[in-house]
Every structure is written in C-alpha cells, then in structure tokens.
Amino acid sequence: MPADDRWRGLYPDAAAPDPGPAGMTAGVPTALADRLMRRIQEDGPIGVDTFMAACLADPQGGYYQQADPFGTAGDFITAPEISGLFGEMCGLYLAHIYDLAGSPEDAAIIELGPGRGTLMRDMRHVWSQLMPAMTSLPLHFLETGHALRRLQASTVQTDRIRTAASWHDDITDLLAATDGPVFGIANEFFDALPVAQLIRHDGQWHQRQVGILDGRLGFTIGPSVPEDVA
Secondary structure (H helix, E strand, O other), X not given: OEEEOOOOOOOOOOOOEOOOOOOOHHHOOHHHHHHHHHHHHHHOOEEHHHHHHHHHHOOOOOHHHOOOOEOOOOOEOOHHXXXXXXHHHHHXXXXXXXXXXXXXXXXXXXXXXXXXXXXXXXXXXHHHHHOHHHHHOOEEEEOOOHHHHHHHHHHHOOOOOOOOEEEEOOXXXXXXXXXXXXXXXXXXXXXXXXXXXXXXXXXXEEEEEEEEEOOEEEEEEEEEEOOOOO
C-alpha cells in the first residue's frame, strides 16, 4: 500500500520520524507495547504489517483476542448483526453455487473471520430449508481469537443444526484440513488483514516501518525497495 510523503515533511535519514501526534504507543495496550519495544530494541524497526499483526492477533494483547469487539457494545457493527436477511441471502447464493457444482458430498464450508458466527448461523438456517445436505458438511473457520472461537461455536452449533466444526490459525492449515471442494465466504475480512506499506522519499520507494522515537512507538523510513517490487 504505497503512501506519498510529500505532505509529511520527512527527514532525510532512514531512521527519521514521521511527524505527528505523540507516537503510536498510546493506542497499543501497555504490555504489548512494551514487548514490541523490546523486540525493536533488540532487532531493529519492524514492518507495518508485522506491527499490525501483533496489534490484531497477539495472544496476550491483540485486538481480536478480546471477548467481543462487535455490536452496539463493541467498536463496530457488521451487516450480519443488523439483519438476518444478509446471511440468508449469502446462504442462498452459496446454495446455488453448491447446486451448480453437482452438490458434492465431500465438500466443506469455510468462513474467514467469522465474527460472532452470526453469518454462518443465518446461512445454515436457510440451507436447512432449501439445501439440507449443506447443513451436514463440515465447517472450517479461520479465526485466531480464542474468545471469539468460543462465541462462534455457541452461535453456530444450535441444538437443531449441528455438524463437525474446526478452527484454524492460518489459511494453510485450513486448506490442508479439507480434501474435497470448498465453498467459502468472508465478510469484512480482508480489510482487517495486516498490510505492508511503502512510502516515497527522495525519489525512491522505501518500506515504512515502526521504530522507537523519543521513547514511543512511531513510524520510520525503512530500506529502499526496487521500483519493480513497489
């Protein structure tokens, strides 16, 4: 994700700070910020993607390790939480694709970033009415938050509709656990993934990194990267 630094007033050396508020430490849980700062002190600045991954999924302080960040009591509301109609429409579409594929019995259902499990619950509800075979297909969820996994399990595995379900930390493990075709969905997932960021400085693209600036976490300009990579 390239960024233009013309408005930032960046300093010329590669360890120079991005001007701005009092660094980034204030937005990071204290224990996690301390661990990140120790890591940076030992190994040097880290990429924006590495910083984002820690903030989102760190086992002790990651954002998605909290019990429930969704809904009116959380930080944001996604479409499945507003109306069951959204999940039912998604379920109808997947049922149509499953039918076009010949209704394979060895298929699996996958969801990336299942939130509370509301979307899958609503899809399975419509499958129980229109495509019952899909409710018996194994479920595979990509989810790193252990509290969210428990919430998803309680939402999806209702007394009326139960099936085998597995949770995975990364997509490689998830796909390795499935033998046949997969039918999947991801709602508001990719926009929450860690991303590397490049920044233009002195006519070259550089990695944007996170370092320690005046005792706080802050952006720095990292090594240059070839134009064809940028």
